[in-house]
Every structure is written in structure tokens, then in C-alpha cells.
Amino acid sequence: MATKILSVDDSRTIRLIVGKAFRPYEVQLFEASNGEEGLAAAAREKPDLIILDVTMPVMDGVTMLTKLKENAELKGIPVIMLTAESGRDNVLQIAKIGVRDYLVKPFKEDQLIEKAGRIVTLQKKPAA
């Protein structure tokens, strides 16, 4: 069964890059463009991993992470933050709420795959 990954980012560009990174793997990718949509997608799809931006309209990533951790059904889903913001207060706050890893933009697709691969099984698709 494919690994389910949810990408939550308001930037279509980042969602495209994340999609491209996981294309060679048996991954079912879901997308959301803000925290509110992300929470709904997490509840619906129960992904194995969430890749989460911080600054987004409607609901930001920190609020989504907080709500996720308050929800008994969703709090166990591991989260990787993917953001350009690596300021001390942000990082400390996010780490306190609870994330498995943190990747600062700009990033290489390999870095994302490496970090995700430490948390979930990433199986290469058979060659066509």
C-alpha cells in the first residue's frame, strides 16, 4: 500500500516541488493550501506524514500543528515543518508543540526525501 503524505503549503510552487520529489516513490500525495484545509485533509485521509509550511493565509502552520496535537485521533501523525523561517522563537515554539523534523527553505528534493525516509517507508516505484 502506498505511503500517504499530506503537503500543506499556500505556495503552488512548493506543492509542485514536493510532488516532484515524491514522484519516483509509492506515495499517495494529498495537498492543502492552508491550515484549515490541512486539518480537514488530515482527518479525512489519516496520512502517514504531514509536510507543513508556517506562514499561510486562513490558518497558519503553527495553529494547525497545535490543533493537530490536541486531537486524539491525529496527534500521532508525524510532521515535518518546511518553511523559510528559522528564527529562534519560531523554532522553539514549534519544537515545543511537537514536530519530528524541520527543513528550512530553500531545500533540495533529496533533503526532503532523506528526512521523510527516516519517518515513513519510501518504496521506489518499479521501473516502467
Next chain:
Amino acid sequence: MSDAANYQELARKYGFAPKLESASRLTQLVARQDSDVDEIAKVINKDPVLRDRLLRVANPNAENAAEYNIETVDEALMRNGVGCAMVLAMGTPLALALIKTFQTMLSLKLEFIDRQAAEALENEHLLGTISFAGKVVGAVYLRMNLPSARAVAAGILGLTPEDMKDTSEIFDVAGELLNIVTGNFKSNLCDAGLDCKLQPPAMKVSTDASSPVVPGGAMEHMTFRVNQIQVFVDVTANPWNDD
């Protein structure tokens, strides 16, 4: 454990790139309204890159170093005020973030060049703006000619420039590029106690290549080039905003 020590431990765990010590120190010094100018000068003098950039900011009309009227760091700070060092402190992480973004996402080695050495922007070009407000107020402006913007957008998405037919797609990628570089420099400001919030990027096609004017504020113009791609970045800042 202190916040600083906790952060260092997390930065190691997550594999963050080390921050540029001199720029961070300069930002912290400039953020204090009562900072000692001698102390600021000492930090700038220790870093040849910061020194060169300060003199360039202090001599905005000079074509090259031989035409500088202001030749020392002390003189530059005395004549232009500490706001000059502020824009320098802000511009450094911004420039590094832009260079790193090109290297990481496009495998291109962007180089800093004198604006006079660049081919001037003519006709229509892409202009992206991100404003920030808080304890420091200002904006970052990014300009590229349209073929450059198309090539950069295509490169980031792993496509060819011919695939990028829709201007809104180019805007989206260039907006994210601007978000990434500005987000990195915002972290530096916040770490120095200059909390501020970024506005979403505003993208448009412009025919006006003139630099914005910021009354009472400082400004730095930076120009970068790789292959046929030129990137123009202007940073304006008004520190110690009391609003």
C-alpha cells in the same frame, strides 16, 4: 537550559546551516537604539564583505571604489547614520539567502556584481515586492527581465522556459522565491529583537525600473548575475519604528 542553548541544540538536530556571525552580531547591535557606533564600526571593519558593502551604500553615486568620497567605515557611519548599518545588516542575510536559493533550487552560482556593470532593465520586467512591518519597517523589491524570470521559474519547477506559457505561473514561482529569501532575512531580524511581519508577495509586470524612495530610511541596491540572468534587489528599511 537557556533559549539560546535550546535553539543551538535544535539547530544541530534539524541540520540548519550556521548563521553568519558578523551579520547576526551587527543586527543585534543596530537593533539597540543606544548602541555604540565604535562597536558597530568594529564589527563591520572585521568583515571585508560588510565593509565593502557599507562603503558602496555610503557612496550611492560612485561608479566604482576609486570614486568614493567616503572611504572609511567610521566616516560612512558618521555621515549616513546607523540606519546605513541597519540596511547592511538586513541585506547580508538576504543576499546570502538569494545566492543559496539559486544554488539549491537551480544549481546556479549567482554572483554579486556592481549595478553599473549590469545591463539596465528596459521595457517590461517582473517586479515582486514584499513589505514588512513591526519594529523595523521596509520592503524588499526583486526585479528580473521577463526572459530571466521565465528561465528561473522553469528551472525551479524542473521544466523548460517554453513550458512556462502562463504569466501567473511565473508570478507564483517568483513570489515563492521572494518569500524564501525574505523569510530567511526576517528570521535574522527577529533573532535580533526586531520582530516584524511579512506581507504576502505582490507580483506585477512593470515598466518603471527606478528605485523606490524611502523618506528617512536607508536603502541598499544589490545586483546579481549568472549566465544571462540578472537579478536586481532593493532593500529599504526604517529602523526603530515606534508604531
